[in-house]
Amino acid sequence: MANNSVDSAHNSTPSDEVMAASLVGSVVDSIVDGVMAGRYAQGQRLIAADLADEYGVSRAPVREALHMLAGEGVVELIANRGARIRKLSVQERIEFLEFTEAICVLGVRLATGKMNDPASVEAIDKAFEAIEESWNRRHARDFVDALYRYHIELNRISGNQFLEFFYKRPYIRFYTTLLADLAPGGHWDQYILNYRLIHAHILSGDAHSSVITFSSHIRWVLRNMRALGKS
Amino acid sequence: MANNSVDSAHNSTPSDEVMAASLVGSVVDSIVDGVMAGRYAQGQRLIAADLADEYGVSRAPVREALHMLAGEGVVELIANRGARIRKLSVQERIEFLEFTEAICVLGVRLATGKMNDPASVEAIDKAFEAIEESWNRRHARDFVDALYRYHIELNRISGNQFLEFFYKRPYIRFYTTLLADLAPGGHWDQYILNYRLIHAHILSGDAHSSVITFSSHIRWVLRNMRALGKS
DNA sequence: CCAGACAATTTTGCATACAAAATCGAATCA
DNA sequence: TGATTCGATTTTGTATGCAAAATTGTCTGG
Structure with missing residues (x-):
């Protein structure tokens, strides 16, 4: 059989x-x-x-x-x-972000190492433009969505199938969407500055500094979310 | 409605x-x-x-x-x-391990920070004993299973629901089982030495050194798997 | 006015039925 | 022999039916 x-x-x-x-x-x-x-x-x-x-x-x-x-x-x-x-509390959304950071860091690290390929640079630049665009409109959901797609692109570039596989899954998209209620909050300017920095580090090809920059951004977001959660 | x-x-x-x-x-x-x-x-x-x-x-x-x-x-x-x-090629299993490392690292880091709680110490010690026990029997699948349960325990202790939620999912269990074919291989002695070291660092409460020790272990496993995949 | 019981209705969980698609295997032909 | 076609069989995908469980709303007694 x-x-x-x-x-x-x-x-x-x-x-x-x-x-x-x-x-x-x-x-x-x-x-x-x-x-x-x-x-x-x-x-x-x-x-x-x-x-x-x-x-x-x-x-x-x-x-x-x-x-x-x-x-x-x-x-x-x-x-x-x-x-x-499925319903996620604020606390759960915070934990979700903490969790996804771990995964995204791998994507950032591996993708940064592939920035010698012009096609990768072009792809990630394009994804970054979408971030800038939605930021200009100050549309929280679109902004978070653009960030999500930026990481999708990083994960694709990374070449690790599981990174891609996992990050595209409906529940990740779903949970990520929920972050829109909390994440950008009243911090639009700092948010885009952070991502400009992250993007620049990724383009530079220095994996270590990319990861550092990205991680400290996430930690900043987590602090904001925790503060919001308490109020 | x-x-x-x-x-x-x-x-x-x-x-x-x-x-x-x-x-x-x-x-x-x-x-x-x-x-x-x-x-x-x-x-x-x-x-x-x-x-x-x-x-x-x-x-x-x-x-x-x-x-x-x-x-x-x-x-x-x-x-x-x-x-x-679902079927995973050797290459995919390697990428899977690379991917899960990212998750487990978070568990290791967070759980290490909770080793001031005696209950956590007791729980993780017990999980470690199961590793030693299956190692004594040199039973690859049980060994990988014990390692899996050790990380389950770390993730539980970490307090991040998503770490726990995600790591317990059937597909992780499934893929983890597949690693039994590759992971311990002919490296039983080094494997248990690595985990004794990891466990000691976790117990010490120093999150940074736990993460370093764990990461270098995974990188060692990945090297072995890549070597095996080529032969 | 409110809490609790009870009957009517809704909704689920599972079994069954049947058409369409895929698979298998034998017969055919080169 | 080996590939190919074609019909029989298996298997899937979807719809439908029905009993059991949950939900809802009403009524009753306090």
């Missing part, structure tokens, strides 16, 4: 592989989009039948999508009580 | 919440156990109907379980072609 042939390298999230064709995939996408766009609130209950009607499918693929998202950590499944959008 | 009450702190993986009662939960558990125990090979195809028969349930909960595990990264779902146990 066991069939062991496995084709080749997949650089996609596990979910991506099911996305293309199936209804499950489209429901997963829709729900994730809905969460990102703020259409579903944290802690909101998701009723399978409602979603099924909304997307014009039966409950079976909806339930499968919800289980997939539960595996991802975007929704929370409670026995006999269905699915809810 | 939106009902926002969410109870309290869950320190469990998302899957745990569905585990207790439901069939989906028991199927998820069985599959994960099967993978850990080596009953399912990497890349092996999982046929929903077979699993359903095996566990005496219908295909519906089996499919939901497979989607959940796909979300967690343990299985791979391909449209119209079902589920397979």
Whole structure:
């Protein structure tokens, strides 16, 4: 019975592989989009039948999508009580940032070492421009999103598949989105200054100073968040 | 419609919440156990109907379980072609270890800072004894499992929910198990010496030296794995 | 007016049914 | 022999049905 042939390298999230064709995939996408766009609130209950009607499918693929998202950590499944959008307290968001710092540092370090490749420089410059652009508009969610994409790019450049794999996952996107409520806060100017510095260090190709700069930025953000959390 | 009450702190993986009662939960558990125990090979195809028969349930909960595990990264779902146990090449396992180092370093750092609490010392000492015990038996899988549990314990002590949450996820457990094939290799003696050193540094309460010791251990493991991968 | 019990309704969890797609295997042809 | 086609079989993906659990709303007694 066991069939062991496995084709080749997949650089996609596990979910991506099911996305293309199936209804499950489209429901997963829709729900994730809905969460990102703020259409579903944290802690909101998701009723399978409602979603099924909304997307014009039966409950079976909806339930499968919800289980997939539960595996991802975007929704929370409670026995006999269905699915809810996962809810993160301020404290949890702080811990999440502390946690993602650890991962991003690796991306910063590895990507900095690849700045001798002009294509990488161009890609990361482009991602940085998006940061500047959203900063000009002072749009918190877009700003955090641009920062997120900047790190996606770093992780891609790093060449470590897991960095990419992990950072693209829906629950990371979801949790990251939640940071928009806290992160830039009233510190727009310092925020962009920090990132200009980080970006310059990355371009310089000096991995050590990149990591230092990035880490101290995150620690500054964490201090701000903790202060906000207390008030 | 939106009902926002969410109870309290869950320190469990998302899957745990569905585990207790439901069939989906028991199927998820069985599959994960099967993978850990080596009953399912990497890349092996999982046929929903077979699993359903095996566990005496219908295909519906089996499919939901497979989607959940796909979300967690343990299985791979391909449209119209079902589920397979995810397969990692040696290169991918190397990148995975490089990636998890980043996470574990945070755990090591934070937990070291909590060694003034006798309960933490006791807990981590106990976890370390399990490492020594499995080392005495020279049982690669148990050894890697004990190391895994040691870091679980560090992450718990660290107090960062995400460290704990993330590190306990099935796919980490899954990948960690895969390392058993490579990691200890012919280096049993050096391996335990390294961990004795790491453990001592952690107990000392000096976070900086703990991190350095741990990182250089991982780099040593990575060198070994790269050498093995080439031969 | 509020707390608690209870019945009606909603919602979940699981099983089953069936069409479409993929897989397997035998027969065919070069 | 080895590759290829084509039909039979397996397997997937989705819809539907139904019992059990949870939720909601109403009524009752204090």
